[in-house]
Amino acid sequence: MAEPAQQPRAARTGAGRPKVLTSYDPRTGEVVGDYAIMGAGELTRAVRAARTTEQWWAALGFAGRKRWLLDWKRAIARGTRELVELISSETGKPRMDAAVEVTLAVEHLDWVARHAEKTLGRSTRSTAWFRHGRDGSIGRLPLGVIGVLGPWQNPVLAPMNSIASAMAAGNAVVFKPSELTPGVGAWLADTWNRLSPNQPVLQVVTGDSSTAAALCRARVDKIAYAGSAAGAREVTALCAQTATPLVIEQGGRGAMIVQVDARLDTAAAAAVYGAMANAGQHPSGVQCVYVADSVYEPFLEMVAYHARKLRPAADKRASYGPMVLDAHLDVVRRQVRDALTRGGRAVVGSLESIREPYIEPVVLTEVPEISLAITGEAVGPVLIVNRVASMDEAVERVNAPERVLPVAVFTRDIRSVPEFADRLRTELVTVNATPVYGIHGPGRIRDPQSLLEFARAQAIIDKRHREPVGLSTFDNHPQRLRLARALFRLRHKV
Known part of the structure; x- marks a missing residue:
């Protein structure tokens, strides 16, 4: 939420038409596409449609869901x-x-489709020792309708963590992509709609931060958010207004x-990639490296x-592209x-390396450690x-910030x-690899x-046999209580 509230670098040329959201290529300023800015009315209709189709799904x-999801994959x-x-x-x-991101998203969709039943299917559970006459099982049922808010930095992988998992669990999804990447969100929804035009299990709603706020207030069964700490605070406050449950994947380079x-050359290459892939605009990666003193000079x-x-x-051979948000250049x-x-x-x-729109x-x-370059x-x-x-000093420095961030260990x-x-x-700890594409939240x-x-979760308890100690009745004969006490002392050696 906080990220889209800022204007993309090229958006200055797109003033006017308040009901239309224009997506721009940050490398050239060219228009990628125009999309509707949906409001509360459109959100209400989308959630209503999701309520209906969720029952079928x-x-x-x-x-059945596995077959559909693998077709979508x-x-x-x-x-x-x-x-x-x-x-x-x-x-x-x-x-x-971009290709790596799509590959990982497709792999995750494949995984949840194939593992949903194993993870969520009904399984038996043993009952308490004095109630052996009862058999129990635990199953997990869909929540209903899930709202997903996606970031622009990884516009496929980050939201797909929630979209694919929610759908595999049996929920319908209303997805609001970042206002900087509405085309990616629309593309994902279109691929689903071509498979199932009459069952909108996945719908996309495009727009700005007001659209995201409307989704948070739409009384869906859960909101999934991936993005910055500032955006997480905004979403938390909005969901609190309707007591809507919320799951957050908060980004942050670690x-x-x-x-x-450590193999120094491997570690050095990984550190540079972790810090500078996508112009350092990844929601995860490396911000600071702490190096053992004896290998510091060669590593540097x-x-x-x-x-x-x-x-x-901007060309095909570039290592990375431009900064997308003007505000980040200033940061x-x-x-x-x-x-x-x-x-x-x-x-x-140096400071001269910052040459808009590139750094x-x-x-x-x-x-x-008190510098804004580390604390920010x-x-x-x-x-x-x-x-x-x-x-020991490395551990102390890593643990010092209030934020809990991923750590890469090279050894x-x-x-x-x-x-x-x-x-x-x-x-999250990665070993001899950087967590650039590793989401370190619940997703x-x-x-x-x-x-x-x-x-x-839904538990089913079935009484099939007579309990050894009948305590589920008002017929509490003193002999039963003495038997229960005796068995308790015997079991716990008291």
């Missing part, structure tokens, strides 16, 4: 080239990055820890080498200036590399990572939790 069962896969071009046009990211035994040299090879531009300028003022040193680039790679070192949200191709005297001693990770205050790729978020 839920009644299909896991096997194949339709998306066949249209990959078209979708990749559309993502590149609306976000400015290179086609390779930290990397390079231990003394390798980082500088990889960073200097990158070239931002990067302010953070770099603050880091240098506080004693940080520029290894690659050339910037690598900083010796940056104080990373939104550009800037990487900070700081040395640490020990891994050859893989077996030591779980013990080391136990000391880190994070939900993580190939995680059963992504399915459980969109289902409600």
Whole structure:
């Protein structure tokens, strides 16, 4: 929500027509498409249609929904080239990055389609020891209608984590894409509608932040949001007005820890990619690297080498594209200036690297932990590399921020990572890889939790045999109570 409230860099040319949302290519300023700005009336009709079709969709069962979802997966896969071009046009990211995003989204759709029944299907549960006469089972049923709010940085992968999981669980979905990428959202809904024109299990509603607010107030059964911390606060406040349940995938670039035994060139290349892919506008990745003192100098040299090879531009051979939001250019300028003022040193680039609409790679070192470049949200191709005297110091620095962010650990001693990770205050640790495409919220790729978020538990208890201690009656004879006490003492040795 907070991201779309800002204007895209090229949107200045699109003033007028208040009921039309114009999507622009941030690389050229050319119009990609025009879309309706939908209001409360359109949202009400979409949710009403979803309520009707949700009953049909839920009644299909896991096997029936699996067939539909796998057909949808194949339709998306066949249209990959078209979708990749559309993502590149609306976000400015290179086609390779867009292709990786689409591939991961298709893989997640395939996974939830095939694993929904195993994760959510009814299973037996043992009852309490003194009630062996009862058999129980737990099943998980759809919530109903799910509203999904997607970000612009990963306009397919991030929302697909929720869309695919919600649909596999038996829900209908109303999807509001970012106002910067409405075409991608419309494309996804169109592929579904071509398969099932009479059953709008997936609908898209386009518009600005007012449309997103209307969806939050539309009394759907749950809202799924992926995006920034500021946007999460807005969505939380809106959902609170109607007591609508909310699941949040909050983005944020994290930290990397390079231990003394790491493969330095691999770690350096990963750090640069994690910080600068998509011009540093990824919702996850690397903001700061903490390097063991003994390998700091060679690591920094390798980082500088990889960073200097990158070239931002609009052509097909560019390493990454432009900054999409004007406000983010100002954020990067302010953070770099603050880091240098506080004693940080520029290894690659400088303030002169910020040349609208592009930012050339910037690598900083010796940056104080209180600098805005570390405490603020990373939104550009800037990487900070700081040395640490020990891994204890690295843990202390990683755990210092209030935000819980992903951590990448580079080491050859893989077996030591779980013990080391136990000391880190994070939900996601990647080993010898950066979490650029790893969603670290409840909707993580190939995680059963992504399915459980969109289902409600239902228990069935069936009394088939006589209970050894009959306590479910008013016929509480003292002999029964003495028997229950005796069995309790015997079981718990009291």
